[in-house]
Amino acid sequence: MGVISRARAVVIDAWSWLNYKPVFADPRGMPHRRAFPEAKATWVPPDDERRLAAYKLLQAYDNNQAAELSEVLDGPEAREKREFGDPSMFVDAILAHVLGREQHITVPGADTTLPSRRADADTQAAERVQTLLRDWADTELLAMRVQQTERKAVALGDGVYQLAWDPAKQRATVRATDPGFYFPVLPEDGDGEFPDRVHFAWELPEDPRRGLKPRLRRITYELGPIGPATAAGVDEAGRAVRAVRTVEDADGQLVPVVGQGDVVDPASGTVSRMYAWNDTPSTVTCYLTDATWNLEDLKGPVDVDALPLDKATFATRSDGEVLDHLDLLIDFIPVVHVPNTVPPAEEHWGQSSLAKVLQVFDELASSDTDSARASATTGLPMVAISGVHDGRTQMDVGPGSLFKLGDNGKLTAVDTSPALRELREHVKDLKDRAANNARLPAVALGTTDPSKAPSGYALQLSLGPLDSLIASMRLARDHKYQLLLKFVQRLHLAGQHPDWTGVRVQPAKLVFGPYTPTDKQAVLEQVTIGVEKGVLSKETAITMLMEAGFPIDDVAEELKRIDNRSFEAARALADALGNPEEVARFLNRQAPDEPEVPPVVLPLAGGDEDLEDDPAEAAGEGGGNTT
Structure with a gap:
């Protein structure tokens, strides 16, 4: 039993791949307080402590500052590690x-x-x-x-x-918002992909020049039932708040007013609203609250989801709206979380x-540090001298140095370059391993x-x-x-x-x-042959060229430019249809106006020219035969 009681708790969660670092996980599996004071703030929920500590540790690796966090437990010598x-x-x-x-x-x-x-x-x-x-x-x-x-x-x-x-x-x-400020209230059942309440919270430092104490700011989006209309007002303490709008009814009683376009169900009393993107009315809306607290006013076991609103100061938007449960007139939370x-x-x-290869990066930093130390001894080689006449214990080795040795004197140089080569090969192997594991x-x-x-x-x-x-x-x-x-x-x-x-x-x-990398020449040959042989449409060919990196912005516009110069295809279309207007539309041009064809005048028989001058004779009025 004694062995079991002394065993370290094994924590397996979304950040357990960092448990190998003592600064991240103590025997209870919790982050070190001095290394991650932000995660240990009183208003941070316990379930978010490891997440916030993981974000800070990963950011330190990204900024070449992992050694600074290791110094908390490993001492000042941890800063000697190289991070490249x-x-x-x-x-x-x-x-x-x-x-x-x-x-x-x-x-x-x-x-x-x-x-x-x-x-x-x-x-x-x-x-x-x-x-x-x-x-x-x-x-x-x-x-x-x-x-x-x-x-x-x-x-x-x-x-x-x-x-x-x-x-x-x-x-x-x-x-773009730092995920360290993001605190969704995830439901206990379900996948938690779309929470009904989301907080963004962070601490503001003290500002002595403006007389401001350390504060906590929280912006909250929350889905809830549609309520009465509200307006900006002031409470008894002089704080800017939102108050319910009321009117007097026939009996002189004050009754709440619903928003424009909202409908109240007389039976249930619920308020519904028709949104422009829905086919049926909805009873849900999104409320926005932007509040600030003095940290000294937060007493007792409170977290980011249970802060006392009676001690908060609410922000005011540029248009004068107080952000105290402000109805945004939308039925969704305008926050999108993107998982990697x-x-x-x-x-x-x-x-x-970096999760799967973080230990490799630690080994890589240690090897880089060893390589840096070994390169110092390679550039300035270690020399052993024996049998010196003047008996000095410390001698400077440099270009042009002259040493007088005795009869059995020796000068030996220690070559450390093989060790440096091995270290560099080890660094290369570690980089290859990190690349393979990271795919x-x-x-x-x-x-x-x-x-x-x-x-x-x-x-x-x-x-x-x-x-x-x-x-x-x-x-x-x-x-x-x-x-x-x-x-x-x-x-x-x-x-x-x-x-x-x-x-x-x-x-x-x-x-x-x-x-x-794309072989543009190969793609161009493929689409050219495909269009010529009739197995690819021009639209598909243009799309393939766009994916290959050719400077094409719009498929339809590019197709229009190509057809404007496809005179051979237009000639074939004219032969097939015999319709000039259709060919003109294909070329994106205006069809020419067809000239009027003059009437055909047949020549008359000999001697009949005089009849043209005498209409009566031409009509046969003179009794002659005009046939």
Whole structure:
């Protein structure tokens, strides 16, 4: 029993791959307090302590600061370890392959209209939404937001987008948020993918110049039943709050007022609302609260989900709305969590791309440190001297040095370069092992010359592990970006932007570009032969060229340019149809006007020319025979 009681608790969770580090997991499996004081804050839920500590540790590896955290337990000598940026290089390489060379917003049904055909209503709707989303993405710098969030996701395991409608800018805004600020209230049953309440919380330091004490700020999104309409007001303590709007009824009693367009069910008293993107009324809305507390006011066992609202100070938006359970007039939480990997069943969090190889990076740092020490003795060799006349115990060795030795004197140089070569080979082996375990071939890391590959087929086989890695990571992201673009459309409809009037929400996707090297010449030959032989359509050929990296922005526009110069195909079309207007539409030109054909005048018989001058005679009035 004594042996069992002294055994260390084994903790297996989403971050147990870090249990090997004593600074992360003590005998109880909890992070060290001095190394991770943020995770030990009183308002942090116990279930989130290991997650926040893992984020900080992974960020330290990414910034070459892992030795600083190790110093807490290992002492000052831990800082002597060399960190040469290998974890950061792995993160950058994986990020580049996941995102591809470019990203495009596509709506199914758009970019499929031939120039010679009229688009139907569904196609026009898809093309309109695709154009609006692409214009919004350019204005909102979506590509940069994606880079910011995805780097967090690859390095830390999770990324978070926060969306909002900006009344001043008249568009939906999207922001990349550090996952360390993200505290979803996950349900006890279910997979927890879509929580009903989400907090963003962080501490604000003391500001003596402004007279501000240490504070805690929390932004909360919460789904709840639609309630009465509210307006900005002030409570008895002078705080800005929201108060229920009331009116007097026929009896002089104050009764709550519902929002414009809301309907109250007389039987149940529930309030329903018709949203622009729903076919049936909904009884749910999203409430926003932005509050700040002084840390000294938080007493007792409170966490981020149970902070006392009576001690909070609520923020006020630029348009004067107090953010105290403000009804956002939407039926969804505008937050999108992006896991780096497909979460296990009934789990919410992803896993960092460094998780499986973190111990290899520790070994690599130790080997780099040993190599640095060995290189010092190689550059300044150790020399042993015996039989010196002057009997000095310490002598300087340098160019031009002269030593007078006795009869049996010796000078011996110790060559440490073989040990340095072994250390460098060991470092190379560790890097190869890390690349293999992370499923990053050397050619994907740029450490191998692709021209030395025996064949293109062999090169493609070497990229097999990378293909499966990127396919799995993109699978974890595919639905999340569809959700983000759906939220963007709904926010524009809720904000009643004039350009979005009459728009129906479409299933848009964010498509990542190719990540492997492409032989453009080979692709060009394939599509040329395929179109000539009639086994590939021009639309498919143009799509293949776009995926290969050719500078083509729009399939329909490129097809239109090609057809404008396809005179041989137009001649064949004219021979087949005999319709000039159809050929003109194929060439995107105006058909020429056909000249009027003059009437045919037959010549008359001899002697009849005089009849033309006498109409009566021509009509046979003179009794003559005009036949």
